[in-house]
Amino acid sequence: MIAYPPSQRDFDELVRAMNEGSSSHGAWRRLLIETPGTSAVRVREIIERKGGIVRLPASELRKVTTAHIHNAVQKLLSGGDAPNFAPSRDYDAFTDAGLPLAPKKVFGLALEEALGIEAYPGHFSAGWGQISFDLLEEAGLWITPKKEGVARPKPDPKKIELGLTGFVPTEEERSWIEGNPKIVSHLKRERAPGLAREKRAAFMAEHKRLFCEDCKFDPMEKYGPEAAAACIEVHHHRTHVANMEPGHKTSMEDLKCLCANCHRVLHRKLALGIAIPV
Ligand SMILES: [Zn+2]
Ligand SMILES: [Zn+2]
Known part of the structure; x- marks a missing residue:
């Protein structure tokens, strides 16, 4: 006899119950799950772990100040991390001392302090001309493209x-x-x-x-x-x-x-x- 993990056993039971009175042994059934007060779109976001994260409006992103960015840099330089953000493949943000940091990690941490939220990559865009890059450079970081990054566009x-x-x-x-x-x-x-x-x-x-x-x-x-x-x-x-x-x-x-x-x-x-x- 196979010892199924509980979830598998529950699932089998559920399928059996759904098939009761029919000759079907099929496992695929549509389940209607009602979530009063929560839209289907929102449920989907939760299931897909997007958590309803949308790009923040410019007015919110611009609440990030140079001080927030400097604090974020300090945190990363002293061994802290921004675990919601992957290491950067495309760009480096260099500090005064020439140390490369991932721009999204820096901006993500700064955003957390500025807005008091938990920041995710979906909250803002990175890249030339984006608010995040502009503010990082205004705060004194120099952003340079890595091999896969896009070269800095020619200025107007x-x-x-x-x-x-x-x-x-x-x-x-x-x-x-x-x-x-x-x-x-x-x-x-x-x-x-x-x-x-x-x-x-x-x-x-x-x-x-x-x-x-x-x-x-x-x-x-x-x-x-x-x-x-x-x-x-x-x-x-x-x-x-x-x-x-x-x-x-x-x-x-x-x-x-x-x-x-x-x-x-x-x-x-x-x-x-x-x-x-x-
Ligand atoms: Zn000089
Ligand atoms: Zn010299």
């Missing part, structure tokens, strides 16, 4: 022009900006009067010499102390700089001394979305 030239108000980029800078308009505010800030001079002075005071923090090139050795400063530039390495509140005072820690070569290459990579800002 009109929007680029608007972003250039009060700033005249070099031809090379313009090509970077066309690759990634976010870089405009970065370039603008780096050009702030006196900023580079101030940083170089602070760097000299600390290290007693100037060198590239990336490739360690020491221009003093090569060009002598008078001309050395000419090839050490100042790079703003805090990615959230683009969205700092107006009036934010750039701290010297936000800046990095780079040789002209490293700086140029870094900007180009940032524009192409192939570098992680460090």
Whole structure:
């Protein structure tokens, strides 16, 4: 005799009961289940475990602030997880320190805090131009496509022009900006009067010499102390700089001394979305 698990036994009993008085031994029957107060669509959602999750309206998604996103990043970096969301196959969202996170996990956690709900992938869309990506990038994360992701779309030239108000980029800078308009505010800030001079002075005071923090090139050795400063530039390495509140005072820690070569290459990579800002 086969020992059926209880559910199987119950099912057999049910089938037998339904077939009573007929010669049928068929197991397939339609069961009419009444669910007063709950629509058939909703029942279906529950059975299919969708739980009635629908895309949240933009007004709800926009309740996610930079602070929520920063908290989500902190949680993920300190070993927490967003288990409702699968690891990303298509995109990485890089933190200030160059650590890749799954954009949907970050936004999902931020959404949970913002709305006090349990967030699921069905609540929002991911991808270029979606609110989730816009807010993640506004909060300072840099999103780059992985192998299966879609390349960042070319920005609208009109929007680029608007972003250039009060700033005249070099031809090379313009090509970077066309690759990634976010870089405009970065370039603008780096050009702030006196900023580079101030940083170089602070760097000299600390290290007693100037060198590239990336490739360690020491221009003093090569060009002598008078001309050395000419090839050490100042790079703003805090990615959230683009969205700092107006009036934010750039701290010297936000800046990095780079040789002209490293700086140029870094900007180009940032524009192409192939570098992680460090
Ligand atoms: Zn260098
Ligand atoms: Zn720079």
